[in-house]
Amino acid sequence: MEPLDARTIPELVRAGAVHYGDREAVVDGDVRLTYAELADRVGAFAEALAARGVGKGDRVALWAPNGWRWIVAALGIVAAGGVLVPLNTRFKGAEAAYILARSGARLLFVDDGFLGNQYVAGLAEAAAETPLPALDGTVTLAEWDEFLAERRPVEAVVEPDDLSDLFFTSGTTGQPKGAMLTHRQSTQLYVTWSELADLREGDRYLLVNPCFNTFxxxxxxxxxxxxxxxIVPQAxxxxxxxxxxxxxxxxxVLPGPPTLYTSMLDHPGRGDYDLSSLRVAVTGATTVPVVMIERLRAELRLQTVITAYGLTESCGTATMCRPDDDPQTTAxxxxxxxxxxxxxIDPVTGEVLVRGYNVMRGYFDDPRATADxxxxxxxxxxGDVGELDERGYLRITDRLKDxxxxxxxxxxxxxxxxxIARHPGVAEVAVIGVPDERLGEVARAYVVARSGPPPDPDDLASFCRTRLANYKQPRSFVLVPALPRxxxxxxxxxxxxxGAL
Structure with missing residues (x-):
């Protein structure tokens, strides 16, 4: 079977071993795994899970940063028939406990001590208020070799429409909910994604986007x-x-949010590095300044720069620009x-609606939220507001509530x-509405400055007056070192x- 024809993730790993064999699959510091070696390690991890009693449909959580162990563990979990439940490395104990309890995870793998975070201790403290009866054990990545010592053959047969993972929504509104996604959805959708993103055999992909995120x-x-x-993971x-x-x-290939590219473009030491190998950038997740797209093509000489839109509930992708789109369209x-x-687009509310094979099977153990x-x-x-142009291209105007x-x-x-992003002194900007006695609400802009002297608020106001209708012009500008994300x-x-920055 060709990798592109695989419709389960274990099939994909095995097909890669056959077709890409000695090609490097993962490079993480001193660890360099070929496709054949990756398949061997994934198989060994799946057998160790089977020895711990993990079978088809069992949820297994992974609380760790990007790295070769994350990749092997994630692929090993689904190869054993399990369902991957990734946890955000920024979580505190109570946040992790909530997802572990909601998902009914059997096992937890954790990089305890990452960036000084005592995950295990924090989880133990949180478990006093959030019991975890389904959790049979916690394995730290420091115990990796010990965990692999006992193995038994995997008996589970994985089918394309079996659940492969539960990615919990980011929780920017309300408590996180677990989106149920299948092997077929992931493999089929990312054949398309990788084609439109111009991802090729032999490419070297810097994986900065957290693996605990769908994207x-x-x-x-x-x-x-x-x-x-x-894959070259960066923690x-x-x-x-x-x-x-x-x-x-x-x-x-270097996908990432706009802040990643602006940080690189504006770094004073950028000229000291040879970045000529870069060919592809894929971005999205927030407002994309046109000027940033222009700079990526002009200053980094990238051949392909595209934007995309999706959410956890759509398996991470719903729309994409095409490689030959112009900067204005892309941004x-x-x-x-x-x-x-x-x-x-809903004709009444303006809400963006998506339908297709990529839409989740529902929220785990939450039929009411699924129906909503x-x-x-x-x-x-x-929950996003948008418009479709005559070509069927989507423009997100904002969240319904924004x-x-x-x-x-x-x-x-x-x-x-x-x-505002076109102002020469602005690196990033976020706008919200704030109460106003006369108009009800007015705009306030939070601005991250580029390197050099910060822009003057009066200059920003003048800049906006010549470019925006009066009601759109921010009445206040707040300079901040970074935007919360x-x-x-x-x-x-x-x-x-x-006001929590």
Whole structure:
């Protein structure tokens, strides 16, 4: 079987071993695994899970940063017939306990002590209030070899429509919910994604996006395995480290949120590194400044720069730009629906609706929330407001709740952010609505400055006056060192509204 024809993740791993054999699959520091070696390690991990009693449908949690062990463990969990439950490395004990309890995870693998975080101790403390009766054990990555010592053959037979993972939504609104996704959805969708992203056999993919996020795992690990690319995981985004890895490993593909690219473009030491190997950038998750797309093509000479749109509930992807789209289209739209997927706009609310094979099977053990999210006709209600142009390209104007009304006029932060991002002193910007006695609400802009003297608020106001209708113009500008974001790279505007920076 060709890797591109695989419809379960274990099939994909085995097909990669046959077709890509001695090609490097994962490079993580001194560890360099070929496709054949990766398959061997995944098989051994699955057998160790079987020896611990993990069988078909059992949930197994993974609380660790990007790295070769994360990749082997994740693939080993599904190869044993289990369901992967990734945990955000930023979580505190109570947040992890909530997801472990909701998912009924049997086992937890954890990189205890990562960045000084005492995950096990924090979880034990949280378990006093959130019991974890289903959890049979916790294995730290320091116990990796000990865990692998006992094995038995895997008896589970994995089918394409079996659940492969439960990715819990980011929780920017309400408690996280586990989106049920299958092997077929992941493999089929990322054949398409990897084609539109121009991912090729032999590419070297710097995996900075966290693997505990849908995009990091599926558009990173799964897409690379489908195409025979080499995965180079980076545990923590640090600009000099990223630049050094691009140079040393001759990275060709680097997806990430806009902040990743702006940080690289504006880093004072960028010129000290050879970045000529870079060919592809894929971004999304938030407002994408047109000027950033132009700079990626002009300054880094990238051949392919595309934006995409998706959410956990759509297996990470719903729409994508195409490689030959111009910078204006790439920055101001999220592209058109990928083949096999439909996108439409609710005529009353303006909400973006998605339907297709990529839509989740529902929220785990939560039929009420599932019914709220996916209607009887199979349309996923995304909670995003958007527009479709005559080509069927989607433009996200904002979250339903992020739109604010200024004196009776609808104001969309994404539109205002695009304008402010063109100011030469602005690296990033986020706009929210704040109460106003006369107009009800007005815009406030939180601005991250580029290197050099910070922009003057009066100058920013003048800049906006010549480019935006009066009701859209921010009445205040707040300079901040960074914008609060979740693991997906989305700006946490709830924190901006609460004044928690």
């Amino acid at each position: 990091g795992y599926k558009a990173g690990v799964i897409a690379s395995l489908l195409r025979g690319a080499t 923590v985004f640090h600009v000099p480290t990223t630049l050094e890895l691009v140079q040393r490993e001759r990275i060709t 101001t739209t999220c592209g058109a629906a990928v083949p096999g997927v439909e996108v439409r 999210a996916v209607d009887a006709d199979g349309w996923l209600h995304t 739109m604010f009304i200024v004196g009776g006029f609808n104001a969309y932060p994404a539109e205002i952010e695009q304008v 979740n693991a997906s790279g989305k700006v946490l505007k709830t924190r901006l509204r609460a």
